[in-house]
Amino acid sequence: KAGVTQTPRYLIKTRGQQVTLSCSPISGHRSVSWYQQTPGQGLQFLFEYFSETQRNKGNFPGRFSGRQFSNSRSEMNVSTLELGDSALYLCASSYTGWDEKLFFGSGTQLSVL
Amino acid sequence: GENVEQHPSTLSVQEGDSAVIKCTYSDSASNYFPWYKQELGKGPQLIIDIRSNVGEKKDQRIAVTLNKTAKHFSLHITETQPEDSAVYFCAASLDSGGYQKVTFGIGTKLQVIP
Numbered sequence: 001k002a003g004v005t006q007t008p009r010y011l012i013k014t015r016g017q018q019v020t021l022s023c024s025p026i027s028g029h030r031s032v033s034w035y036q037q038t039p040g041q042g043l044q045f046l047f048e049y050f051s052e053t054q055r056n057k058g059n060f061p062g063r064f065s066g067r068q069f070s071n072s073r074s075e076m077n078v079s080t081l082e083l084g085d086s087a088l089y090l091c092a093s094s095y096t097g098w099d100e101k102l103f104f105g106s107g108t109q110l111s112v113l
Numbered sequence: 114g115e116n117v118e119q120h121p122s123t124l125s126v127q128e129g130d131s132a133v134i135k136c137t138y139s140d141s142a143s144n145y146f147p148w149y150k151q152e153l154g155k156g157p158q159l160i161i162d163i164r165s166n167v168g169e170k171k172d173q174r175i176a177v178t179l180n181k182t183a184k185h186f187s188l189h190i191t192e193t194q195p196e197d198s199a200v201y202f203c204a205a206s207l208d209s210g211g212y213q214k215v216t217f218g219i220g221t222k223l224q225v226i227p
Contacts, residue, residue, distance in 0.1 A: 104156030
């Protein structure tokens with residue numbers, strides 16, 4: 001069974017631009033969560049989707065948004081990029097979301113210049 | 114909301130020695146405590162977990178203990194090997210209206226010196 005796939009692996013953007021990251025969950029998994037990882041801050045929860053609906057959202061500004069498609073694939077978008085948005089963005093999938101075990105992708109490393 | 118504190122932030126041990134990482138949580142409703150290992154260039158991977166109705170769980174060289182009264186849990190790695198070098202995250206999870214809400218600790222960078 002293929003694991004969680006995130007694309008692209010690396011991304012370089014400049015301030016003010018916007019970016020879209022993609023996540024394909026494990027086949028059959030319907031819940032997708034997004035996390036931001038920065039040194040010293042650990043894993044910060046962004047949002048979680050289940051069956052195309054956002055069920056939970058972390059404490060991030062409205063510039064961070066996401067969506068989930070009918071095939072459970074998910075995208076997250078960051079608009080008006082700031083230097084502080086530079087981070088590793090991780091996607092995790094689980095079967096239902098009340099199945100606690102999370103399966104993570106390798107992440108997208110975003111650098112904002 | 115839930116708050117998870119993890120320490121130490123870095124840990125260096127000699128190969129063959131034991132390593133212990135400790136976490137505390139704030140919400141007594143948390144009922145599931147997983148530990149994740151993140152190797153360089155990869156995403157975190159679940160290595161062991163424990164539920165609130167269990168005090169200790171062991172899987173080969175790794176074990177986790179939970180003290181619900183004190184609201185802390187620990188990861189123990191015995192006979193450490195160089196391949197144990199990684200960042201380890203603890204987490205606390207609670208049922209939030211039909212789905213699990215997971216809060217992670219800040220991570221511990223473990224270095225095993227050959």
